[in-house]
Amino acid sequence: MPSDRLAFEDFEPGRQFPLGPYPVSAEDIIAFASEFDPQPMHLDEEAGKASILGGLSASGWHTCAIIMRMFIDGYIGNSTSQGAPGVDSCKWLRPVLAGDTLSGTSTVVSARALQSKPGLGAVELRHEIVNQKGETVCTCENSGFFGLRSKEAGT
Amino acid sequence: MPSDRLAFEDFEPGRQFPLGPYPVSAEDIIAFASEFDPQPMHLDEEAGKASILGGLSASGWHTCAIIMRMFIDGYIGNSTSQGAPGVDSCKWLRPVLAGDTLSGTSTVVSARALQSKPGLGAVELRHEIVNQKGETVCTCENSGFFGLRSKEAGT
Numbered sequence: 001m002p003s004d005r006l007a008f009e010d011f012e013p014g015r016q017f018p019l020g021p022y023p024v025s026a027e028d029i030i031a032f033a034s035e036f037d038p039q040p041m042h043l044d045e046e047a048g049k050a051s052i053l054g055g056l057s058a059s060g061w062h063t064c065a066i067i068m069r070m071f072i073d074g075y076i077g078n079s080t081s082q083g084a085p086g087v088d089s090c091k092w093l094r095p096v097l098a099g100d101t102l103s104g105t106s107t108v109v110s111a112r113a114l115q116s117k118p119g120l121g122a123v124e125l126r127h128e129i130v131n132q133k134g135e136t137v138c139t140c141e142n143s144g145f146f147g148l149r150s151k152e153a154g155t
Numbered sequence: 156m157p158s159d160r161l162a163f164e165d166f167e168p169g170r171q172f173p174l175g176p177y178p179v180s181a182e183d184i185i186a187f188a189s190e191f192d193p194q195p196m197h198l199d200e201e202a203g204k205a206s207i208l209g210g211l212s213a214s215g216w217h218t219c220a221i222i223m224r225m226f227i228d229g230y231i232g233n234s235t236s237q238g239a240p241g242v243d244s245c246k247w248l249r250p251v252l253a254g255d256t257l258s259g260t261s262t263v264v265s266a267r268a269l270q271s272k273p274g275l276g277a278v279e280l281r282h283e284i285v286n287q288k289g290e291t292v293c294t295c296e297n298s299g300f301f302g303l304r305s306k307e308a309g310t
Contacts, residue, residue, distance in 0.1 A: 032220075036224045036227075037223045037224065039227070039232075039236060052275070053238060059223065060238070060239055060241065060242075061219050061223045062220075064216050064242075065191040065192070065214075065216045065217075065220060068216045069192065072193060076194070077194075082206060082207050083206070083207065084215060087215075087242055087245040088244065089241070090241050090242040092239065092241045
C-alpha cells in the first residue's frame with residue numbers, strides 16, 4: 001500500500017509549502033534565551049529597547065528553531081525526511097519581537113537523487129518568513145535528505 | 156573606568172576563543188526536539204539507530220543553539236555583543252549523539268567598524284566544534300556586531 005507521506009519525488013522545483021502561523025510570546029523568547037542565548041536583549045524588555053533590536057527580541061537561533069517547527073508542521077512531519085547536512089545561508093533581517101506571529105513559505109529550488117546514498121535524494125529549499133505585518137524577518141536556504149517513494153514502496 | 160568586557164577592538168584577526176566543554180544528554184536532545192524538531196531520529200534511540208544518523212541524535216538546530224551557548228560562556232557573555240545579522244554557513248558534518256561532549260574554537264576571520272552604525276563593528280568568525288573523540292561535528296561561519304570600546308568609554 002503506497003504511503004501518503006511526502007517523498008523525494010514530490011519535491012518538484014517551484015513547489016511551495018505554506019508555513020505557520022506561529023505566535024512568539026515573551027515567555028518563549030525568555031525561556032529559549034535563558035538556556036541558549038542569555039544576552040540582555042533576549043531576556044529583558046528594557047534591555048531590548050536599549051539595543052539595536054528595539055525591544056525584547058528572539059535569539060536568531062530561536063527564530064531558526066521556530067522555523068524548523070514550522071517546517072515540521074507544514075510538510076516535513078509528514079514526509080520521508082532523513083535530516084539535513086546544514087544551512088547554506090540564513091539572514092535575520094528584522095527582529096522577531098515578543099507578540100509577533102510568524103508565517104511564511106518554503107519553495108523547492110532543486111532536487112536530485114543521491115548516487116552516494118541509494119534510496120535518498122537531496123532537496124534544496126528556500127524559505128521566507130514574515131511577521132504579522134508582512135515584513136520579512138528571515139530568509140534561509142538549505143538542503144534536506146528525503147527518502148525516495150520507489151525505495152519506500154520496495155521495503 | 157574602562158570596562159573589562161571584550162569590545163570590537165579586541166577581536167583581532169587570528170585571535171581564537173576556546174569553547175565548551177558542553178555535555179549533551181538524551182534528555183536534552185528529546186526536550187529540544189519535542190518542541191522544535193519532532194522527527195523520530197531526534198526523539199527515540201531505536202528510530203535514531205534505524206536512520207542514517209545511527210543513534211539518538213540532536214536536531215541540527217539544537218546543535219546550533221548549544222554552540223550559541225558555548226559562544227556565550229566562552230566570550231560573548233562578557234562582551235559588547237549587539238547580536239548578529241545571520242549565519243553565512245553551517246555544516247552538520249557528523250551526528251551529535253546522546254552522551255557526546257562538545258568543545259571547539261572560534262577564530263576571528265576579519266573585523267571592520269561599520270560606517271552605517273557608528274559605535275558598532277562587525278566581526279566575522281569561523282567556528283569548529285568537535286566531539287569527545289576529536290571528530291569535527293559542525294563548522295559554522297557568521298558575523299556578529301560588537302560595540303567599540305572607544306564608544307563605550309565615551310558614554
